[in-house]
Amino acid sequence: MYIYQLAQWPHFQCNTEEIASLLAGVRHQQGRLLGRMENLGFSLREEATLQTLTLDVLKSSEIEGEVLDAEQVRSSVARRLGMDIAGLVPADRNVEGVVEMMLDATQQYQDSLTEDRLFGWHASLFPAGRSGMHRIVTGKWRDNLPDDPMQVVSGPMGRETVHFQAPDADQVPAAMKAFLDWFNAPDKTDPVLRAAIAHLWFVTIHPFDDGNGRIARAITDMQLARADESRQRFYSMSTQIRAERKAYYDILEATQKGRMDITPWIHWFLGCLERSIDAAGTTLAGVIRKATFWKQPATHTLNDRQKLMLNKLLDGFTGKLTSSKWAKIAKTSQDTAIRDIQDLINRQLLVKEPAGGRSTSYLLNDALF
Secondary structure (H helix, E strand, C coil): CCHHHCCCCCCCECCHHHHHHHHHHHHHHHHHHHHHHHCCCHHHHHHHHHHHHHHHHHHHHHHCCCCCCHHHHHHHHHHHHCCCCCCCCCCCHHHHHHHHHHHHHHHCCCCCCCHHHHHHHHHHHCCCCEECCEECCCCCCCCCCCCCCCEEEECCCCCCEEEEECCCHHHHHHHHHHHHHHHHCCCCCCHHHHHHHHHHHHHHHCCCCCCHHHHHHHHHHHHHHHHHCCCCCCCCHHHHHHHCHHHHHHHHHHHHCCCCECHHHHHHHHHHHHHHHHHHHHHHHHHHHHHHHHCCHHHCCCCHHHHHHHHHHHCCCCCCEEHHHHHHHHCCCHHHHHHHHHHHHHCCCEEECCCCCCCCEEEECHHHC
């Protein structure tokens, strides 16, 4: 028996004394992080928000096994936030859809969450009406038959692990009405706890044919933005869930098969959130490093190819950067790539990697930081 089959559903309970100190610690960390960011100035806060939202979109999709292009995500987020950054690239429709949903959740966090808004999010996730090779119902609740139940699974195709079975489709409209009524009603419950409850509640119902996990995490981010009272995002819950994916599915499964006391779920959620706030320090360090670099006078007259490739290095380029990789990524000739690189060496922005080898590779000049 799953929790939605219990007579007490959906009246969740938790041991407030057990989670009180953990919640207080998380709220303290949130306050410290927001205060620290406030002291950095608008441009750095804007860059940190761009980095965080980019990670959020990438990692939320990765949890579902979908790998998006990081440059496309970053460019889409920047354009929608009205940010003028170097090296913007066009984004595919599926990337634009995920970004549109995430930004609507976090930038319009004070607006009500309605059935129509959720349908819009779902349609934006699947602009072609397909999930992979399969046609799915978009922009409305799922309508699967009882002999084809909605199962929540993880793992590669053919070796999936079934964690629980969601309610039958005919129960979804009433279940979602109850959820949305609760979500939009005034409540004295701490918004961080409401984020934990909303995530669990939505995932339990699993109201759509596909995309439920990504929408659940967008709803979570919406509630966390309410907790922070800010459109700017400086920590990524989705990134931490991706890092703890197995533990996430384990606690989700255990909670679905338990009782209405969801204290263990909330305990895990708060711990995961605390670790995501801790990890924000890494993002912040990267933002400051990037800001320091782009303040160099030598960066002010670069071409778009150079800006694109330097941003890739600043964001953590995988492997060694050679002239052939430059040409391939920047979609230019080998000769042009070599000229671009030599110009950056002359400007003392790039240096040759001292190790040498069969192909010369290049690094950012550490003396700039």
